[in-house]
Amino acid sequence: MMEEILLVGNPNAGKTTFYNSLVNANEHVGNWHGVTVEEKKKEFTLNGEKFMLVDTPGIYSLSPLSFEEEVSVKLIENSNSKIINICDLNNLQRNLYLTLCLIESERDICVVLNEIDKRQKYKVNREKLEEFLGVKVIELNAEKNFEEYKNMAFYNKNSLNYLKKVNFSCILPYFSNVENKKLFCVKAFERDKSFFLRHKYKEEEIEKIFSSLPQNSMEIIAKARYDFIDEIINSSCLKNDFVYGKSKLDKILLNKFLAFPCFLVILAIIFYLTFFSLGALLSDALSSLLSLITTPISNFLLEHLGDSFIYHLFSDAIFCGVATVLSFLPQVVLLFFFLSVLEDSGYLSRVAFIFEDILGKVGLSGKSVYTLLMGFGCSTTAIMTARNMDNKNSKIKTALVCPYMSCSAKIPIYAVVGGAFFGANNIFVVIGLYLLGVVVAITISKLLDITLLKSDNQTFILEFPPYRHMSLKRTGKVLLENSKHFLVKVGSIMIFMNVIVFLLSSFSFSFSYCPDGTGSMLQTIGKFLAPIFAPLGFDNWAVVSALLAGLVAKEVVVSSIAMFNGIDSSATRLISESLLLPTSVVYFSSNASVLSFLVFSLLYVPCIASVSMLIQEVGKKWTIIGVLIELVTAYVISFIVFNIAFAIEIFGWSAVLVLLAIIFILISLVFIYKFIKRKKCPYNCENCHKKCSKK
Amino acid sequence: MHSLKEGKVNKSYKIVEVKGEEKVVRRFFELGIFAGENIVILNKSPLKKVFLVEIRGYVLSIKSALLGGVMVA
Numbered sequence: 069m070m071e072e073i074l075l076v077g078n079p080n081a082g083k084t085t086f087y088n089s090l091v092n093a094n095e096h097v098g099n100w101h102g103v104t105v106e107e108k109k110k111e112f113t114l115n116g117e118k119f120m121l122v123d124t125p126g127i128y129s130l131s132p133l134s135f136e137e138e139v140s141v142k143l144i145e146n147s148n149s150k151i152i153n154i155c156d157l158n159n160l161q162r163n164l165y166l167t168l169c170l171i172e173s174e175r176d177i178c179v180v181l182n183e184i185d186k187r188q189k190y191k192v193n194r195e196k197l198e199e200f201l202g203v204k205v206i207e208l209n210a211e212k213n214f215e216e217y218k219n220m221a222f223y224n225k226n227s228l229n230y231l232k233k234v235n236f237s238c239i240l241p242y243f244s245n246v247e248n249k250k251l252f253c254v255k256a257f258e259r260d261k262s263f264f265l266r267h268k269y270k271e272e273e274i275e276k277i278f279s280s281l282p283q284n285s286m287e288i289i290a291k292a293r294y295d296f297i298d299e300i301i302n303s304s305c306l307k308n309d310f311v312y313g314k315s316k317l318d319k320i321l322l323n324k325f326l327a328f329p330c331f332l333v334i335l336a337i338i339f340y341l342t343f344f345s346l347g348a349l350l351s352d353a354l355s356s357l358l359s360l361i362t363t364p365i366s367n368f369l370l371e372h373l374g375d376s377f378i379y380h381l382f383s384d385a386i387f388c389g390v391a392t393v394l395s396f397l398p399q400v401v402l403l404f405f406f407l408s409v410l411e412d413s414g415y416l417s418r419v420a421f422i423f424e425d426i427l428g429k430v431g432l433s434g435k436s437v438y439t440l441l442m443g444f445g446c447s448t449t450a451i452m453t454a455r456n457m458d459n460k461n462s463k464i465k466t467a468l469v470c471p472y473m474s475c476s477a478k479i480p481i482y483a484v485v486g487g488a489f490f491g492a493n494n495i496f497v498v499i500g501l502y503l504l505g506v507v508v509a510i511t512i513s514k515l516l517d518i519t520l521l522k523s524d525n526q527t528f529i530l531e532f533p534p535y536r537h538m539s540l541k542r543t544g545k546v547l548l549e550n551s552k553h554f555l556v557k558v559g560s561i562m563i564f565m566n567v568i569v570f571l572l573s574s575f576s577f578s579f580s581y582c583p584d585g586t587g588s589m590l591q592t593i594g595k596f597l598a599p600i601f602a603p604l605g606f607d608n609w610a611v612v613s614a615l616l617a618g619l620v621a622k623e624v625v626v627s628s629i630a631m632f633n634g635i636d637s638s639a640t641r642l643i644s645e646s647l648l649l650p651t652s653v654v655y656f657s658s659n660a661s662v663l664s665f666l667v668f669s670l671l672y673v674p675c676i677a678s679v680s681m682l683i684q685e686v687g688k689k690w691t692i693i694g695v696l697i698e699l700v701t702a703y704v705i706s707f708i709v710f711n712i713a714f715a716i717e718i719f720g721w722s723a724v725l726v727l728l729a730i731i732f733i734l735i736s737l738v739f740i741y742k743f744i745k746r747k748k749c750p751y752n753c754e755n756c757h758k759k760c761s762k763k
Numbered sequence: 764m765h766s767l768k769e770g771k772v773n774k775s776y777k778i779v780e781v782k783g784e785e786k787v788v789r790r791f792f793e794l795g796i797f798a799g800e801n802i803v804i805l806n807k808s809p810l811k812k813v814f815l816v817e818i819r820g821y822v823l824s825i826k827s828a829l830l831g832g833v834m835v836a
Contacts, residue, residue: 129793133786159821165793259785287781290792291799294819313822314805322806322815421824425812529790529829532815532822 070111072120074143076170077154078163079126080531082182086154087123089214115218122149128162130169131260144170145266150222151177157192157207158534159312160305164201164297165290171203172231172254176222183209196304202226211539230296234288242277256281257289313532318418327422334415335441342402343445343476350398355391362387377581380574381567389566392621392677393559397551399449403442404550405543407453410438412538421532430510431517432469433462440466440509443473444502448677451685452554461521464686465513468694471674472509474502477622480640481669484626488644489662497663501670508671508701520693553684561680569620569676590616604668604703605661605710610654615668621675629654660717664710671702767802767816767833775803776835783832795819796833 077083091110108123124143125136132138144151151170155163160181170177179201181192198205202225208216228250236253243252255263256277264274282288321330341347366383373379410416420434427436435457442450451470457463482501486494517523573590574582582588594613601607610632618625626643632653633646646652656662673679673695682691716724764779778800781791795818796802805822806815814827 128790131786131789131793133790161819162795162821165795258789286785286789286792287797290795290797294795294797311817311820311822314817318806327809421806421808421813421815425808425810428812529794529826530824532824534822 070118070120072109072122072147072149074147074149074151075121075123075154076140076144076151076166077126078128078156078159078166078531080533081126081154081156081159081163083123083126083154086152086180086182086208087121090217091121114220121152127166129166130173131258144173144175145263148175151175152220153177153179155179155181157181157183160192161294161297161301164300165293167201167203168293168296171201171224171226172228172251174224174248174251176224177203178220178222179203179205180217180220181205181207183207183212191306193304197300200300200304211541230299231292234292238280238282239277242280254289257285259286313534315535317535321415321418322422331419331422335438338406339441339445342399342406342442347398347402350402351395354394354398358387358391358394362390377574381570384574385567385570386563388570389563392566393555393562396446396449396677397554399446400452400554401547401551403449403453404547407438407456408543408546409538411456412536412542414533414535417533428523430514431462431465431521431523432513433457433459433466433523436462436466439470440473443470443475445476447471447473447475447674448681451678451681452550452558455685459523461523464690465516465521467682467686468516468690468697469509469513471678471694471698472505472512472671474505474670475622475674477675478669480623480626481618482666483640484629484643485647485662486666487640488647489656489659497666501666504667504705505670508705512697512701558677558681558684561683562677565676565680566620573617603710604706605658605664605714606656608655611656611665614654615665615672618669619673619676621677622669625669658714658717660710660713663713664706667709668702668706671698671705673698764834764836767804767814767830767835768827770804770830770835772804772807775801777801778833779836780834781832782834783829787829788832791833794823802833802835 075083075087087108087110091112109120112119112121122143124140127137127140130141130144132141153167153170155167167177167179179197181194192207194205194207204219204221204223206216206219208214231250231254234253234257236250236257239253239256240249242256243249246252252267259278259281261274264277269277320326362383366379366387369379369382407416410419416435416438419437422434423437424434427434432440436454439450439454439457442453447470450473451467454463454467454470457466482494482498486497490497569590571589572593573588575589576582576587577589577592591609591613594616595609597616598607598609598612601612606612610629614625614628614632617628629647630643633643633649634653635642635646647654647656656665679691679695682694686694712724712728715727767776767778770776778796778798781788781797791797800818803817804814805817807813807827812827813824814830815822815824816830
């Protein structure tokens with residue numbers, strides 16, 4: 069078996085950048101803590117010898133706190149491999165703490181000082197550092213002088229003299245027949261139980277050892293290390309007084325009053341560029357480019373096969389699917405470009421900081437903000453950006469609730485249907501719908517948080533990254549990787565689903581071809597399902613079929629309505645007017661049922677593209693759950709909205725308000741009763757919270 | 764003496780004592796947060812659940828609930 073070398077270092081020290089350069093891989097890197105969550109291995113050659121390089125999640129010491137840290141520590145402790153210890157030059161003190169831990173474990177290590185983004189005035193005397201640490205030290209910039217890596221060497225000549233001033237005598241008797249006394253003493257002082265369990269100590273023995281320790285043993289050992297680090301820094305580094313992660317820019321961007329306005333402005337610009345100006349321009353350009361290729365083929369097919377099934381399969385299903393996929397591509401590229409800029413610059417960590425406690429309350433993370441806001445543009449592409457989140461459960465929650473953010477493809481539905489029935493008041497209806505979407509998203513996220521997807525609150529201490537210049541090379545790689553992923557993985561599912569929906573909408577159940585959709589499976593299903601929607605106020609088959617067709621894309625809802633009403637135009641005004649005619653096939657019995665239809669359109673499955681994306685990003689299981697939740701919430705909330713609106717239409721505002729007030733009072737009474745009856749916690753502990761284990 | 768949780772923004776404090784849950788305290792020590800060090804609160808999140816603190820020349824974001832055990836003067 070090939071010899072392994074572990075790549076170890078603090079979070080955000082640049083391990084993955086180094087790994088990518090060394091093995092020529094393209095793993096995701098980011099300017100924040102915890103981008104690497106599992107180990108990755110790849111072969112590399114050092115001076116003619118072949119090794120297996122293992123990238124590990126970042127750690128601060130050999131005492132793990134979170135799951136990711138445990139992965140690293142286990143990898144380190146279960147083997148005797150050589151270690152490359154990456155240290156960020158900008159934050160050398162804290163990085164050296166881990167180095168000392170590794171040295172104390174008697175491992176052969178090589179310290180690599182990561183020089184990327186080195187601040188001016190920071191100079192290290194490499195030879196002196198080597199002398200102090202007793203291990204090989206190299207300075208390296210993965211982007212400039214990467215060839216330096218050939219000087220790597222692995223040894224450990226540190227005699228741990230800095231631990232001399234710690235008085236180990238209280239526990240020394242326990243380790244009289246242990247070969248490696250110092251390591252055991254240090255581990256005892258750190259109260260590292262798992263270390264002793266690994267070395268076959270029994271629980272009682274460990275208890276006994278720990279009880280002989282001075283009370284602040286952990287502090288003593290940490291202080292001894294930091295004193296030594298101070299000594300190293302003072303004599304081998306040129307002092308500088310900048311604070312890593314602190315910036316004057318934060319005085320504005322994290323200011324109590326300015327933080328939110330700044331954030332909104334930045335995000336609004338990104339939103340506008342991605343979904344409207346630049347994004348739309350690129351989408352149009354791509355689709356006209358595509359039609360240059362597909363139109364001749366379609367025409368050729370039409371000429372030779374006539375107006376047949378094959379022709380429609382190609383021109384309506386496959387080409388149309390490809391066009392949809394390609395029209396999303398500019399959005400994907402732009403969304404990831406801006407995300408990468410925000411991420412690399414360090415601003416995303418600031419955004420996460422501003423939103424962490426607000427979104428944390430509903431089980432999301434601060435970084436969900438980007439995905440959720442972009443969801444107002446397009447759910448499909450926004451869901452993809454959730455892959456950048458560090459916590460798996462928050463990632464799934466964010467991806468599942470993102471579709472409730474009313475995407476821009478739903479605007480035509482609001483405009484045509486709402487516009488027809490509500491006229492000038494439609495603006496209030498639309499605002500209400502957007503708010504409803506946000507409220508539903510928050511509620512569902514909270515429900516998921518307390519049931520299926522509990523957030524594990526492990527990331528309570530995080531390093532705060534500084535603002536950095538972005539690297540074009542890295543951004544380019546991110547864009548290439550994500551576009552490839554989108555086109556190949558998501559695109560293929562999207563085209564496949566498009567073909568299925570095409571088959572459903574152009575074949576009857578007896579497999580005869582129905583070119584204009586009359587009698588197709590989709591329409592039959594629509595007619596069959598129509599009674600189910602009676603409680604929601606619209607049991608008209610045309611309305612239900614339009615909703616079904618809307619699964620392809622929300623724009624199709626409006627074009628279906630136009631088709632059913634025989635309007636051969638995409639003019640909003642014409643379609644709206646046709647809805648009000650007594651001859652309209654698409655029929656709503658009252659304004660309440662229109663409202664209910666709009667709510668249903670807002671909340672049900674956004675489109676097959678978004679479902680394809682969910683399958684890719686969160687897996688089949690969560691996609692099914694997500695789609696079920698979408699259908700159930702859409703049905704239930706439309707039902708409630710319809711009944712309230714219907715009651716208002718019949719009994720008038722005042723009666724309904726009185727009724728709602730009575731319901732509200734009854735619910736409050738239940739809560740007040742519970743509040744009075746609740747038992748008080750007998751322990752009066754500090755920071756007591758609801759899930760207090762001592763209850 | 765009071766805990767850092769009650770501290771004010773942009774004020775430097777000297778740590779007197781660090782107490783609390785063992786694994787959290789251990790992490791604090793590893794990060795250089797122990798008696799004798801200076802610590803500055805740089806910022807608080809809108810609901811004051813997360814603090815940004817400056818310690819030993821770098822910045823950390825810490826859930827403020829944990830800072831109840833960091834006693835400062």
